[in-house]
Amino acid sequence: MSIRLAAVRLFKNGRQLVRHIHKSKISSFTRAAESGPPAPSRPATFVQQVTQNARRVVVDAVLSRVTHTVAADLRRKVTRQLLYGDSRPFFALVGVSLASGTGIISKDDQLEAVCWEIRDAVNRSQSLRKNQLFTEDVPEIGLENLEFGPEPLAKGCSAVVYPARWRNERAEASTSNDSSDPSIYEFPLAVKMMFNYDAESNASAILHAMLRETVPAWSRDFDVLQVLDYTLTGRMSSLSPHPNIVEMYRVFTDRIPNMPGAMDLYPDALPARINPAGSGRNMSLFLIMKRYECSLRDFVKKSPPSPRVAQLLFAQLLEAVAHMKLSNIAHRDLKSDNVLVDLVEGDDACPVVAVSDFGCCLADSSHGLSLPFSTPHVDRGGNAALMAPEVVCARPGPFTSINYSKSDLWSVGTLAYELFGMDNPFAGVGATLYNRTYSDEDLPELPEIMPAPLKALVYAILSRNPSKRPSPELAATISQLILWAPSEWLNSKEMRAPSSNEVLQWLLSLATKVLCEGNVTYSGRGRRTLPEYQLITSLLGRVKLQQVRQALTWIHQNSM
Numbered sequence: 001m002s003i004r005l006a007a008v009r010l011f012k013n014g015r016q017l018v019r020h021i022h023k024s025k026i027s028s029f030t031r032a033a034e035s036g037p038p039a040p041s042r043p044a045t046f047v048q049q050v051t052q053n054a055r056r057v058v059v060d061a062v063l064s065r066v067t068h069t070v071a072a073d074l075r076r077k078v079t080r081q082l083l084y085g086d087s088r089p090f091f092a093l094v095g096v097s098l099a100s101g102t103g104i105i106s107k108d109d110q111l112e113a114v115c116w117e118i119r120d121a122v123n124r125s126q127s128l129r130k131n132q133l134f135t136e137d138v139p140e141i142g143l144e145n146l147e148f149g150p151e152p153l154a155k156g157c158s159a160v161v162y163p164a165r166w167r168n169e170r171a172e173a174s175t176s177n178d179s180s181d182p183s184i185y186e187f188p189l190a191v192k193m194m195f196n197y198d199a200e201s202n203a204s205a206i207l208h209a210m211l212r213e214t215v216p217a218w219s220r221d222f223d224v225l226q227v228l229d230y231t232l233t234g235r236m237s238s239l240s241p242h243p244n245i246v247e248m249y250r251v252f253t254d255r256i257p258n259m260p261g262a263m264d265l266y267p268d269a270l271p272a273r274i275n276p277a278g279s280g281r282n283m284s285l286f287l288i289m290k291r292y293e294c295s296l297r298d299f300v301k302k303s304p305p306s307p308r309v310a311q312l313l314f315a316q317l318l319e320a321v322a323h324m325k326l327s328n329i330a331h332r333d334l335k336s337d338n339v340l341v342d343l344v345e346g347d348d349a350c351p352v353v354a355v356s357d358f359g360c361c362l363a364d365s366s367h368g369l370s371l372p373f374s375t376p377h378v379d380r381g382g383n384a385a386l387m388a389p390e391v392v393c394a395r396p397g398p399f400t401s402i403n404y405s406k407s408d409l410w411s412v413g414t415l416a417y418e419l420f421g422m423d424n425p426f427a428g429v430g431a432t433l434y435n436r437t438y439s440d441e442d443l444p445e446l447p448e449i450m451p452a453p454l455k456a457l458v459y460a461i462l463s464r465n466p467s468k469r470p471s472p473e474l475a476a477t478i479s480q481l482i483l484w485a486p487s488e489w490l491n492s493k494e495m496r497a498p499s500s501n502e503v504l505q506w507l508l509s510l511a512t513k514v515l516c517e518g519n520v521t522y523s524g525r526g527r528r529t530l531p532e533y534q535l536i537t538s539l540l541g542r543v544k545l546q547q548v549r550q551a552l553t554w555i556h557q558n559s560m
Contacts, residue, residue: 111500111545118511122540125515141252143286148259149187153291155265158359159194162259163187163291189249190291193256195269196284203253203283210285215239215329215358217251217287237328237363243534244320246340246356247290256284289356292340296353299341300418307449309350310419312531314454315483317415318476319538320355321408325472326542328368330404332391333360333382334411335427336418350531362404373400385427385435386411389464392435406466409475413461420447440464453482453490456558470554473542477551480539484510490555497556503548510536 149163165187199209207214216239239245258274270278294302296313305313317339324331331338338357345351360382362371371378376396381387388410394402414426423430425444433442440463446455457478463469470478482490486506489498498506513528514537528536 111504114504115507115543115545118507118540118543122511122514122537141250141288143254143257146189146191146288148191149183150260152259152261152265153190157195159192160266160269161190161192164189164191164288184291184293188291190289192287192289194285194287195266196256196281197269197279199281201255201281201283206253206283206285210359211236212361212363213285213287213359214248214251215361215363216241216245216356217248219250235364235366237365239324239327239329239358239363242320242323243352243538244316244354245323246292246354248287249290250288252286252288253283254286255282256280290342292354293343293351294341295337296339296341296415297336297418299351300336304421305350305419307420307447310421311450311454311479311483312350312535313353313419314412314416315476315479315535316353316531317355317412318409318472318479319535320353321412322472322476322542323538324355324408325369325405328363328365330362330369330381331355331358331360331408331411332362332380332387332404333357334408334415335383335386336415336424339415345529345531349529352531352534369404370401371404373402374398381407383427385431386414387435388466389435389438390466403466406469406472409461409469409472410466413458416458416461417444417446420450422447438464451482451490453555453559454479457482460558474547474550474554477539477543477547478554480535481548481551481555484536484539485552489552490559497552500545500549503545503552507540507543507548511540514540 145167146164147167151163153161153163155161163183166189194210194213196206196209199205215236218241241247256269256271256274258270262270263275267275268278269280271280271282272278273282293299299305321331321334334355338355340354340356342352342354343349360379362369362381371380373380373394373396378396380391380394380402384392388407391402391404391407394400414424418424422444423432425431425433426435426438432444440459443459443462446458450458457470457475461469461475469475486498514533
């Protein structure tokens with residue numbers, strides 16, 4: 001868009017916005033003078049007023065081009081609802097207008113404005129579906145509020161995980177056979193207790209030492225601490241809830257309890273008051289999370305997924321990486337052990353996967369995804385075998401920094417081999433490649449059952465040169481298009497580039513399905529499975545028309 005055109009539109013829309021605000025003030029003043037003191041009501045914030053006026057400008061710019069009579073009728077009926085935040089009528093209006101073939105939306109900025117409406121509506125609808133179990137305020141969170149299961153779920157070198165539930169609250173017995181582990185209904189929570197060997201037994205010291213573990217937490221019970229240590233907590237990038245990021249509900253500190261079997265499982269991590277020979281401190285960090293059935297490694301070993309399920313799992317992992325990238329967070333320890341599996345649709349359907357264990361993540365907002373690497377003592381992340389080449393081969397220096405913007409993407413590329421029934425070529429018993437020395441030609445051949453664009457995507461993700469890899473957002477969009485786009489857009493024999501209106505109409509169709517069918521999906525009556533709806537929602541929550549075009553171009557260039 002030219003500078004002149006941008007200036008004209010800015011002047012026009014800005015004049016309309018100011019005029020509308022001015023009229024609103026005059027009309028409100030007139031009504032107040034005529035009717036006397038107004039009834040007490042909750043005043044709209046400045047942000048809400050600006051948002052409503054901005055939405056009016058965008059809508060007027062689009063609706064002013066409408067010529068179809070049906071669209072005009074819809075415009076009159078839905079304008080009032082639209083201005084109060086209900087975007088679903090807006091989708092119907094634009095969908096009808098596009099279907100009429102009048103070409104009413106042709107400018108890129110207006111098309112992107114519709115994409116913005118899609119993102120806004122989908123994100124707001126998802127925020128309303130946040131887990132209701134943790135919406136009520138709990139005055140104090142501690143071990144006294146929890147009841148633990150008899151045996152731990154998992155134990156590592158830095159933490160142990162126990163099944164749990166809120167005390168005096170038993171989950172209703174379920175007769176469903178959707179889960180392979182019926183006890184998950186009795187203890188729906190998982191409490192991760194970090195081992196504390198070094199930090200002093202107070203909340204401030206523990207938070208300083210284990211702050212990265214709390215990156216995906218929905219709530220941190222450190223109200224006083226956040227005021228005292230704002231310089232610390234304010235520097236940490238936040239990670240909003242996402243279907244493919246572990247659901248971590250609350251975080252708190254408490255005294256380490258004497259759990260059954262603790263002396264046998266982790267005696268060294270216990271404090272001296274429990275084990276005189278232990279090296280642990282009295283207090284540590286506790287993370288309350290959703291309980292998942294197993295890790296991705298265990299799931300793949302137990303029941304190798306079908307090609308379709310493997311493709312869905314791969315797309316979920318790419319969406320998780322894209323979400324972290326957009327939040328300026330690098331996980332730096334992505335492996336199948338750190339990906340959890342939720343068999344929400346049963347053992348025979350595609351599960352939901354969630355990335356967990358953020359103890360090695362890079363979430364410093366002052367540096368973003370570029371970490372200064374001045375000395376060899378700088379922590380580069382977790383598993384060295386699955387570090388991206390640019391990370392593992394970096395050499396320290398006074399002006400050296402490591403760029404992590406595509407490192408998690410590379411790690412997910414290695415997991416594609418595990419998802420499609422092969423050994424990970426860089427880690428585990430079947431490792432044949434070394435991330436320091438391999439070349440792109442050394443990558444093992446992927447199975448023929450994979451679509452050609454998907455195979456090309458995995459090879460591109462595993463390129464040694466980061467500049468040859470797509471961005472995480474583009475890679476996730478490519479994988480989603482391979483799953484959901486019309487076949488004539490992807491078929492190598494009939495491949496054609498769709499118009500912008502066709503792409504937008506397809507996005508609006510997906511948005512309509514998500515908004516209208518999403519509620520019934522959660523009760524098991526939708527046309528698609530929950531993982532499929534969540535994938536589509538993740539795409540729509542960040543969609544941009546330009547990126548869809550880039551993804552289609554990439555597919556066309558790499559489909560042969």
